[in-house]
Amino acid sequence: MNEFEKNQKAHFVSNMFSRIARKYDLLNTVISLGMHHQWRKYAIRKMEKKNYISSLDVACGTGDFSFSLSKINSMETVVGLDFVKPMLQIAKNKSTQSNTDKLTFVLGDALELPFKTNTFDCVTTGFAMRNYESAEIAIQEMSRILKPSGTIIILDMLPNRAPNILQRLALWYFNKVIPILGTIFARDKEAYTYLPNSVTKFYDSNEIKIMMESKGIKDITIKKFGLGLVSLLIGSKN
Numbered sequence: 001m002n003e004f005e006k007n008q009k010a011h012f013v014s015n016m017f018s019r020i021a022r023k024y025d026l027l028n029t030v031i032s033l034g035m036h037h038q039w040r041k042y043a044i045r046k047m048e049k050k051n052y053i054s055s056l057d058v059a060c061g062t063g064d065f066s067f068s069l070s071k072i073n074s075m076e077t078v079v080g081l082d083f084v085k086p087m088l089q090i091a092k093n094k095s096t097q098s099n100t101d102k103l104t105f106v107l108g109d110a111l112e113l114p115f116k117t118n119t120f121d122c123v124t125t126g127f128a129m130r131n132y133e134s135a136e137i138a139i140q141e142m143s144r145i146l147k148p149s150g151t152i153i154i155l156d157m158l159p160n161r162a163p164n165i166l167q168r169l170a171l172w173y174f175n176k177v178i179p180i181l182g183t184i185f186a187r188d189k190e191a192y193t194y195l196p197n198s199v200t201k202f203y204d205s206n207e208i209k210i211m212m213e214s215k216g217i218k219d220i221t222i223k224k225f226g227l228g229l230v231s232l233l234i235g236s237k238n
């Protein structure tokens with residue numbers, strides 16, 4: 001991908017999320033049949049006994065992962081970062097209602113995180129890897145801002161190259177039904193056609209794991225949800 005194509009992707013992605021921001025939470029719940037809260041909770045539960053005090057949620061969108069992180073008792077600071085203002089605005093509105101002073105939301109680029117090396121105990125990124133111009137740079141940046149032994153959590157829809165019969169049914173739902181739901185609920189067929197397309201062309205969980213290892217992340221576990229459509233990768237910095 002050349003420079004022009006890279007900028008085009010960022011432009012396309014930020015326009016798309018600006019457009020669908022107000023419908024994003026509703027669509028997330030419809031598409032995942034409400035399960036995305038459970039997947040986030042599973043990841044957060046793994047952090048509860050670590051006594052972490054700081055975390056960064058990269059491409060936080062409307063802030064669901066940030067809010068989950070802020071519920072960990074030991075957590076003192078949670079920063080949510082995104083490059084789309086309307087998504088951040090919704091996160092900020094939700095944080096006013098949630099009555100917590102642990103959370104801060106900032107405008108910024110996942111590929112150039114505005115934080116010093118070795119700053120956070122934990123970094124998350126939910127359903128965002130496919131949207132970055134470079135997954136590799138995003139992982140490198142997340143690894144950089146993590147403290148040694150800190151935890152990285154990547155939750156995303158990733159391709160399943162060898163689906164069984166049930167998983168093929170899930171893929172049919174994903175490829176055929178989701179664009180229809182997007183058209184009905186968000187009035188945006190393009191955004192919800194982009195979603196399945198972006199998954200098909202992306203790296204699978206083993207390829208992401210190898211990429212994480214090459215950026216200094218070890219002890220990586222992979223857990224699958226939603227009939228294999230969703231992958232959760234958790235690892236720690238060397």
Ligand SMILES: C[S@@+](CC[C@H](N)C(=O)[O-])C[C@H]1O[C@@H](n2cnc3c(N)ncnc32)[C@H](O)[C@@H]1O
Pocket residue numbers: 013014017028058059060061062063064065081082083084087108109110111125126127128131132133
């Ligand atoms: C599908 S949403 C995920 C939102 C949230 N993390 C969640 O779990 O629901 C993808 C988000 O990635 C953000 N994003 C994509 N590329 C980005 C980048 N380079 N820097 C910051 N945010 C980015 C988009 O603005 C959007 O809010």
